[in-house]
Amino acid sequence: MKSFIPREVETLWTLFTAPTVWALHFLVCYATVAVFCAKGLASEVSFDTVRIALGVVTVLALAMIVLSAWLAWRQWGFGAADPPHDEATRNARTLFQGFATLLLSGLSFVAVLYMAIPMIFIAECQS
């Protein structure tokens, strides 16, 4: 079976995938709640609806970060070689990028989770 995931992604841009997902998630959460409260929509739609919608966004964001992490893990050769990968070779560069991307994905995963914690406890609009 041919996988829809490319066998190799070789560009520097993959490095930023996870932090970008975190930034978008952050923006969506903040903007949604701010607009919801500022426009006084609480009388029409319950706050729990917003909570659930942002929960779905959070799950999607985490899934994308996990995908990015898996690709990075693959690029890193599933941990076959140890860092620091500082030789001046193409192979070392690929491994280094894979490892860095994996670490950034981990950081972004935690950041998205932390962002989601207040959404569990926040009680209502205060305005």
Next chain:
Amino acid sequence: MDDDRLTGAGRPIRSGRDGISDSYRPAIRATTFILLLSPPLASCSGVQSALDPAGHEARDVANLFFVMLIGGVAIWAGVVGLLFHAARKRKPYSEKGAGWVILWGGAVFPTATLAALLSYAVWLMPNIRPWFGEDAGVGRVEVTGEQFWWRVRYLDEGGAVAFETANEVRVPIGEPVVFLLNSPDVIHSFWIPVLGGKMDMIPGRENRLTLQAEKPGTYRGVCAEFCGTSHALMAFTVHAMEPEAYKAWVAARRKASGGQDQEGLALFLRHGCAACHAISGTEAKGTIGPDLTAFGERGSVGAGALPNGQEHIARFIRDPGQVKPEARMPHFSMLEEAEIDRIAAYLKGLR
């Protein structure tokens, strides 16, 4: 401090070479440590301490502080322990072991700890900042931060101003009170540490803060955002009262009360004090400065600048700027001393 060892006024602490034997050193060090520690510990209680809570919200804040403090101390002790361990260890760890320490100690542990602390803090938030919306059953007090005093208006059930006072806030215990906070000039911040967290007063905006006192008593509130030269002299008295006493006080305040001493009042009016100040039940209806109704009961003169007493009132009238730099009230030193004293006596007598 009287201790010569701390001030260095008496016999100085010397190293082992010039007198004191080395065996005394740890004892001196321990004593010094305890002496240095006792003032901060003693200052944890008091009328303006967030660590000596008298209200619902403040208790949550104090708990949060202590949980964070204990957690922080535990982590600090762990890190210092690790440091000593690392310094004394002769044989280095294997690379695999070091990687394990970095993964668990440097990534997993901080992530889990921060998640726990963040969850705890955010979980407390709905209690620290309760929200009552437009619920008319909850008492409402409008407080305006002015340079450098507090305009306090008690609202009735319909939201209209029932009466105004200044530099003093009274709350019934066991009942939430919503403070509607704003400012006509610069940003101030309304803070009653024993009752809860602070909230900024921002020109053009109404912020709300709900506080619930639990312990009757007299406390101190302050401005917690630098607002000008006399920012540090911008305080107010807080009385947390039994609900019955509070009701009686509100009923008394709603009645006119300033005309008992006609002679003093006449002097007060003649010298133009009423241009800025109001006293209920009299012709004095100025709104630029603080309302002076029942001024004799207030805890201080000049919003916390001086204790309330006739002499201090006279001193303030004579030259407010000398007591409170850049206070907006003009000086009245051109009046005769006897007249200033008479007005001060009148104000002190207001109930």
